[in-house]
Amino acid sequence: MKKARVAYDGIIHEASEASDGRLQLDDGRYVASDEVVWLPPVIPGTIFALGLNYADHASELAFQAPKEPLVFLKGPNTLIGHNSSTRRPGDVSYMHYECELAVVIGKSGKDIAKEEAYDYVAGYSVANDYAFRDYLENYYRPNLRVKNRDGCTPLGPWLVDASDVADPMNLAITTYVNGVKTQEGNTRDMIFTIADLISYLSSFLTLQAGDLILTGTPHGTVDTAVGDEVVTEIEGIGRLKNTVSGDEAYGRETTSTTKATIER
Template sequence: MKRARILHAGRDQWAELIDGDSALRLADGTVVAAADAEWLPPVTPGATVFALGLNYADHNAELGFAKTQATPLVFLKGHATFVGHNGASPRPADANQMHPECELVAIIGTPARNVTRDEALAHVSGYTVACDYAIREYLENYYRPNARVKNRDATTPIGPFVVDAADIADPQALVLSTKVNGVEVQHGSTADMILDIAGLIEYLSGFMTLLPGDMILTGTPHGVHFVSAGDEVVCEIEGVGRLVNKVVADQ
């Protein structure tokens, strides 16, 4: 099943995708054409959102860092940073080094505390796609991304929908790609994560309780390409979704 969060009749509602993803059915049975939907980020209000830096060896090498890290580089994201499918992300006027990062997102479905990696994926309810823009002019420390790089308003498109975990046979065998104005600028596989999803859940649940709705953005493969206002960015993950976003000038 695929579920999306949309704005309809002035209300924030969850809907199920039907008819080959061409329409959405609301809880009351109302059907909305996907092309007419106003897509919202499929993020549960109040959920904790984790993000990973330097979790792909090829991206680390691209940036001139060690291919592996002793411990995961984890940071948190505020909810204002998210924007839905077909949304717009502002590029600051003083930034020329803003680039998209396609990421698989794991969504927690049941509480997890001190779980082993063998148990970890049983706590995942679904997956979605994120485009976690980085703005390198604001980066103070590559190893600990600061708030101005990863928490600017509307600079993390996410969606379009959540795919049930049962529909993804192996989350560590998915192709990721990013296209800017139709040209591929990122290509990789989730198989290349340094710490896989099960390992990330084991690590995080070892010191805190993960709750339903919590999300883990799992990092990005190699491919740094700076974007400009007016660019269309498409992040796609095999079997999970195709996320479209527009870069606009920050007013």
């Protein structure tokens, strides 16, 4: 089952996908998908994000693949929904998308064995974890400004029940910028699997229902410009659309860096 959180008629609703493509709200009404404001499909607890969890992406950034999971935390302020926009600050020269499978934890657990890891998964979603590479210090210390800007991580549109995903470790990952395919990979190429990550994290902290694990992105990240439409898609999970906006959309003067980006 595909579930979503949307705002409609001034109220936040739980919603599901109807057979005719519309959304069925929790009050019984049916609405078109373009009549709602899409919100992140879950209210997150702790957000864990993986760096360099695909060897080809590590090579793309000229880093060695890590020997153990490279995990950092993200604030809830980073999450926004489907059909939203993300600001590209004028002082940034390289901002790239990262299409990632998001794992949603369904119940609390500590010291979880790999063989039992999937018992703790509620479902899956699509994340686009934008990175502002200007601020990257090194592979083991991603600066806060790289991954924790407001609205820098679209999530959604759906939370897909774990029972509806036969093999989350064999899903095609694709990104399109303005309709052109720029990224293509598969979750089977993760260095650390979903089971690895759940077992690793729960070995030193208690995972809670609602926690998110963003599992990393494969090779194929490219710079995005103001006005670009970025669609990140994961097989069987959904297509997440986002638009890159400039400083002027936020009431700030466009800088020379932003103008140069627009004109590229």
